[in-house]
Amino acid sequence: MLTNTAKLQAQEVFDENIERRQVPAMKTHTMVLGDGGNDLFAAGVADMDFKAPPYVLDALQRRLDHGIFGYEAVPEGLLLALITWLKQRHGWQVNEEHILRSPNILNSLALAASLFAEEGDNIIVQSPVFFDFYDVVKENHRNLESNPLILKKGRYEFDFEGLERIASKPKSKILFLCNPHNPVGRVWTRDELTQLGDICLRNNVIVVSDEIHADIVFAGHQYTPFASISAEFSDNSITLISPAKSFNIASCCSSFTIISNEAKRKAYQIENSRITANKNNAFASAAMQAAYTSCGPWLDGALDYLQSNLKFLRKELESISGVTLIEPQGTFLAWLDFRALGFTPDELTSFLKQQARWAVTRGQAFGVEGEGFARVNIACTRSTLKTALERLSSAVARLN
Numbered sequence: 001m002l003t004n005t006a007k008l009q010a011q012e013v014f015d016e017n018i019e020r021r022q023v024p025a026m027k028t029h030t031m032v033l034g035d036g037g038n039d040l041f042a043a044g045v046a047d048m049d050f051k052a053p054p055y056v057l058d059a060l061q062r063r064l065d066h067g068i069f070g071y072e073a074v075p076e077g078l079l080l081a082l083i084t085w086l087k088q089r090h091g092w093q094v095n096e097e098h099i100l101r102s103p104n105i106l107n108s109l110a111l112a113a114s115l116f117a118e119e120g121d122n123i124i125v126q127s128p129v130f131f132d133f134y135d136v137v138k139e140n141h142r143n144l145e146s147n148p149l150i151l152k153k154g155r156y157e158f159d160f161e162g163l164e165r166i167a168s169k170p171k172s173k174i175l176f177l178c179n180p181h182n183p184v185g186r187v188w189t190r191d192e193l194t195q196l197g198d199i200c201l202r203n204n205v206i207v208v209s210d211e212i213h214a215d216i217v218f219a220g221h222q223y224t225p226f227a228s229i230s231a232e233f234s235d236n237s238i239t240l241i242s243p244a245k246s247f248n249i250a251s252c253c254s255s256f257t258i259i260s261n262e263a264k265r266k267a268y269q270i271e272n273s274r275i276t277a278n279k280n281n282a283f284a285s286a287a288m289q290a291a292y293t294s295c296g297p298w299l300d301g302a303l304d305y306l307q308s309n310l311k312f313l314r315k316e317l318e319s320i321s322g323v324t325l326i327e328p329q330g331t332f333l334a335w336l337d338f339r340a341l342g343f344t345p346d347e348l349t350s351f352l353k354q355q356a357r358w359a360v361t362r363g364q365a366f367g368v369e370g371e372g373f374a375r376v377n378i379a380c381t382r383s384t385l386k387t388a389l390e391r392l393s394s395a396v397a398r399l400n
């Protein structure tokens with residue numbers, strides 16, 4: 001952990017406004033913002049506006065200085081760095097032989113969908129959920145079965161009865177779990193995951209657990225790796241994990257697929273090599289190893305900053321009537337409920353963009369249950385967030 005003085009210094013680091021448009025960042029790209037979007041609050045894409053940790057930058061510089069970028073194996077120490085991170089940070093002991101390298105999380109979701117379900121089989125999602133889950137299911141010609149989350153007193157919960165009903169259908173083969181959950185910010189508890197895992201186990205539904213947001217968890221909450229709960233759950237699941245979100249290295253990163261069941265792992269490995277998704281990127285390896293080895297204190301500083309952004313957002317929203325924060329327990333994504341403003345989904349999108357000058361992700365992108373909501377990325381500087389909230393406040397005031 002950082003000392004208090006070191007934490008104070010760290011907070012200033014996150015206050016630095018860096019022009020993302022100097023590189024083709026998706027968040028500020030015309031592909032996402034459209035033409036004339038230069039002054040928009042760019043809070044749609046799920047990465048952070050913070051520079052990567054200094055140890056990551058040093059590792060990349062050292063790798064660059066070497067000057068030769070021929071074919072490379074996985075560096076000695078990378079898997080150990082991941083294993084140590086998972087053990088020390090999350091109390092999860094993973095066997096090195098169970099870890100496979102993958103290009104990215106979405107690739108692993110697609111591979112799992114095509115390997116462990118047949119065309120026309122059901123893949124269960126719990127909406128509102130990360131929009132790419134829908135594309136993966138559709139593009140792999142699997143059938144989507146949605147088991148919507150239940151919003152109870154401002155908090156989303158699993159619908160276990162619905163899950164039992166859907167999981168028991170003979171064609172239901174896979175559940176895509178988002179743990180912690182994008183976009184609603186729930187950090188699922190061990191009890192919740194146990195109930196979900198038991199239902200899947202009983203019905204022979206494999207849990208493909210996307211745990212990319214594992215490290216972004218706020219004080220008072222605890223991330224539980226799904227596969228760590230029991231040997232049975234581990235055997236009946238595939239875990240997808242990467243340091244992309246935690247250290248803001250999505251574009252120089254790959255990911256890991258953890259599979260303890262030997263048959264599933266072999267099948268995955270064969271498919272991975274059939275599509276030749278097993279090459280190593282030298283910069284991704286260097287960045288990931290440095291992140292997992294040396295950047296815990298940086299992440300603690302980032303979490304502090306995110307939590308104070310969240311506190312600021314919560315406070316400001318108190319005086320913007322008609323907009324409610326669904327309190328996130330983790331992830332740097334805030335799920336805002338605009339339903340009280342009475343807009344149709346399209347009207348809300350255009351109000352946010354034209355009036356508040358916000359480029360956020362429309363709630364309906366996460367499923368019909370998201371209509372009337374929007375997902376806002378709060379991993380930006382405090383000054384950016386402050387300006388954005390001032391604009392929202394004025395836009396809402398003009399409605400009256």
Ligand SMILES: Cc1ncc(COP(=O)(O)O)c(C=O)c1O
Nearest residue numbers: 046104105106130182210212255
């Ligand atoms: C839940 C979730 N899974 C996967 C991804 C994308 O991961 P990758 O870039 O490794 O494919 C994201 C990015 O926003 C995400 O939020």
